[in-house]
Amino acid sequence: MRLLDRLTIIKEGVGIALDAIRSNKVRASLTIMGVAVGVFVVTAMAAAVHGIRASFQSDVDAFGATSFQVRRRGIELGGCDGTDENCPERRNPALTLGEAAAIRRLPDVQAVTVIWGDSKPFRYHDRYLRDVGYDALSSEWLETDAGDISPGRNFSALEEQAAARVVIINDSLQSQLFADSDPIGKEIQISSEPFTVIGVYHATAGFLKTMDGRGPDKPRAIIPFLTARRHLGLWERGVVMMVKPRAEAPQAQVMDDVTATLRGMRGLRPGQPNNFALVTSERMMETFDKIFGAIFMVGLALSAVGLLVGGVGVVAIMMISVTERTREIGVRKALGATKGTILWQFLVEAATLTSIGAVIGLVGGAGVAALMKQFSPIPAAVPTPAILAALGGSAVTGILFGMMPAARAARLDPVEALRYE
Numbered sequence: 230m231r232l233l234d235r236l237t238i239i240k241e242g243v244g245i246a247l248d249a250i251r252s253n254k255v256r257a258s259l260t261i262m263g264v265a266v267g268v269f270v271v272t273a274m275a276a277a278v279h280g281i282r283a284s285f286q287s288d289v290d291a292f293g294a295t296s297f298q299v300r301r302r303g304i305e306l307g308g309c310d311g312t313d314e315n316c317p318e319r320r321n322p323a324l325t326l327g328e329a330a331a332i333r334r335l336p337d338v339q340a341v342t343v344i345w346g347d348s349k350p351f352r353y354h355d356r357y358l359r360d361v362g363y364d365a366l367s368s369e370w371l372e373t374d375a376g377d378i379s380p381g382r383n384f385s386a387l388e389e390q391a392a393a394r395v396v397i398i399n400d401s402l403q404s405q406l407f408a409d410s411d412p413i414g415k416e417i418q419i420s421s422e423p424f425t426v427i428g429v430y431h432a433t434a435g436f437l438k439t440m441d442g443r444g445p446d447k448p449r450a451i452i453p454f455l456t457a458r459r460h461l462g463l464w465e466r467g468v469v470m471m472v473k474p475r476a477e478a479p480q481a482q483v484m485d486d487v488t489a490t491l492r493g494m495r496g497l498r499p500g501q502p503n504n505f506a507l508v509t510s511e512r513m514m515e516t517f518d519k520i521f522g523a524i525f526m527v528g529l530a531l532s533a534v535g536l537l538v539g540g541v542g543v544v545a546i547m548m549i550s551v552t553e554r555t556r557e558i559g560v561r562k563a564l565g566a567t568k569g570t571i572l573w574q575f576l577v578e579a580a581t582l583t584s585i586g587a588v589i590g591l592v593g594g595a596g597v598a599a600l601m602k603q604f605s606p607i608p609a610a611v612p613t614p615a616i617l618a619a620l621g622g623s624a625v626t627g628i629l630f631g632m633m634p635a636a637r638a639a640r641l642d643p644v645e646a647l648r649y650e
Contacts, residue, residue, distance in 0.1 A: 260542030264586025267535025272594025280609030381428025579631025
């Protein structure tokens, strides 16, 4: 069959499919909506996962492309259940400031930030916030975190060593405690301890920070690490270090140096495993992909139900169409139409029905993505592969489910078809 003939049949098939929709509105609507729901679920979830991943990646990149974490334990999806014998990582010792200082002295290390997070009540005069998160950080924290302080300043290394009671607050905490007044130099209470505000921190809005309570929409504070340990209490087994290599230093080499340093300080023999973990940004992204990959598979299963409903509708409406157009099929065959021509025409009709549903689902999913991008920190966007997969999947659904009625139409005997009343 020549290309021009195929294009002509496609045009006729689309026109006939549109006529079938107009003459069988209820059946066609059920078919179209079944496919639309399936495509909508996939499109909306793909847009959300794509946006969350982009935001997560921006948060990870904010620490530096070659930066990595030093943790007491690694990060695993399922965690570790059972006794300490089954989960030896539970017995890993806490990271110490001495170890951080030793890593900081390595020639290829630019900065080491010691990190701990907790929450406490905050008060300023008659304004009281019962549960405000704070980060206890070492003075180099701006080296490994994106953002800026204005007005005010960061705390110095001397202030950290002296455990000075100084605090940096974010925009949200400033507005809730001080409204429009200048917070710099004011004294606030953190868990009944007096702290002086020395700066206002403007955080970037990423998914990872937002989910962890560190986004700009949540009140949060930053205080020196040693201040938190001395005055607010601190669970040192939860301490994490962020290591930033120098620009010219390979990440793998720096990680080897950090590993050798910690193993030497902890007295580990060559055959003993590490009792600490190094986590790169790539490892964090792998964990993210596993989590949201599982969620996306659930979405695919739900969308398959919608496509199945649409496919059943395709079978029903196409079988009715074959019955109603039996004489027409007989005339077309009498005029020379082959089985392949009839089969192709009905498959085009079926694919048209499901493709209309796919377009509706795509429009709905894109609308949800736009709302998500407008009213949340997630830069949701429908990726091109998702669009192609939705259109291709819906067309394949129409062809697969339309094959039986199309084959029935192609097998009709032209003489019997012409006699059909």
